[in-house]
Amino acid sequence: MLSHFPSKSQILVSPDSAEDVDKTILPASFRPDHQGTGDSRKFLEISSRAAMNAKTTSLASLACSVLERILLSFSYEQEEAATRGATANYNLENCLSFAQQAIPDFLGHIRGKNVLDYGCGLGWQSVKMALSGAKSVTGFDLDEKRLNYARQLASASGASHNTNFISELPKEQFEVTVSLCSFEHFANPEQELRKMSDLTECNGYILIAFAEPWFSHSGSHMNDYIRIPWINLLFPERVVMQARRKYRQDGAQRYEAVVGGLNKMSVSRFERIIQRSGLKVVHKRLYPTLGIPLVIHVPVIRELLTSACACVLNK
Numbered sequence: 001m002l003s004h005f006p007s008k009s010q011i012l013v014s015p016d017s018a019e020d021v022d023k024t025i026l027p028a029s030f031r032p033d034h035q036g037t038g039d040s041r042k043f044l045e046i047s048s049r050a051a052m053n054a055k056t057t058s059l060a061s062l063a064c065s066v067l068e069r070i071l072l073s074f075s076y077e078q079e080e081a082a083t084r085g086a087t088a089n090y091n092l093e094n095c096l097s098f099a100q101q102a103i104p105d106f107l108g109h110i111r112g113k114n115v116l117d118y119g120c121g122l123g124w125q126s127v128k129m130a131l132s133g134a135k136s137v138t139g140f141d142l143d144e145k146r147l148n149y150a151r152q153l154a155s156a157s158g159a160s161h162n163t164n165f166i167s168e169l170p171k172e173q174f175e176v177t178v179s180l181c182s183f184e185h186f187a188n189p190e191q192e193l194r195k196m197s198d199l200t201e202c203n204g205y206i207l208i209a210f211a212e213p214w215f216s217h218s219g220s221h222m223n224d225y226i227r228i229p230w231i232n233l234l235f236p237e238r239v240v241m242q243a244r245r246k247y248r249q250d251g252a253q254r255y256e257a258v259v260g261g262l263n264k265m266s267v268s269r270f271e272r273i274i275q276r277s278g279l280k281v282v283h284k285r286l287y288p289t290l291g292i293p294l295v296i297h298v299p300v301i302r303e304l305l306t307s308a309c310a311c312v313l314n315k
Ligand SMILES: C[S@@+](CC[C@H](N)C(=O)[O-])C[C@H]1O[C@@H](n2cnc3c(N)ncnc32)[C@H](O)[C@@H]1O
Pocket: 087, 118, 119, 120, 121, 122, 123, 125, 140, 141, 142, 143, 146, 179, 180, 181, 182, 185, 186, 187, 192, 260, 261
């Protein structure tokens, strides 16, 4: 039956009305002058629906380019954007500040321990932990380029002897596993937490902290480029990704596809994952945006106004 319908391309060539259609390309039964009145009506319906669709599509494209212009008019210049954000400004003095603020006695947890840094990125925190009393630090990440940077950083910082950077899951277990600013990037965070748990010794600890859950003002992780908060809620994904191309050329068309990944981790999803992990939640804390009191206790609002999440899990 379907083969009796005009193909998509045939429908799309009818720009404005049924009359504009090249009648010769239609099956006889669909030509308006065909005797069968039922088929003719069907033809007219299909044609006018196609014309409407074409109009809607071009209106949607117009709306998208207007929205993209709005986003770009609130964006930073490329050079300025490149210098913004935590990662661009890491040094050995500040790279553990977030972990120390988010997790009570962070250094106490890692001192004298064999530590796994899960999603170590450029390795700043791994190196700093190695220099701050950890017995050894293994940095694990999927991105070889970042791992190479990490190895060079370790070497330049005198931490080569007790750091190791790998892209294959290690065979041994660790006393402490740390995951900093990575939990919102893992494509499958439930699975990664299970792996972290498997890689942690019995009675060991897993420390997780990340900033800007999905519904927070910077949940899109694009605040280094664009000055508008909550762009992921206010603008269609397609528009944001189009504007993002000014800064990043990885071709990502979806948040999940950006380099390093972005899994749209909400506060409630984070809470669900750790509750269902089977691990003991020793500590969990949500950090309200600008320290606004009480908001983290108000349903819905807590999602919009929580800027960071952290927990300490015991195996
Ligand atoms: C934003 S970076 C954070 C790096 C570092 N921990 C920090 O705090 O700066 C997130 C890292 O997670 C890594 N990542 C994403 N998915 C991963 C996975 N499934 N396993 C290991 N690392 C992953 C990315 O390659 C990226 O380097």
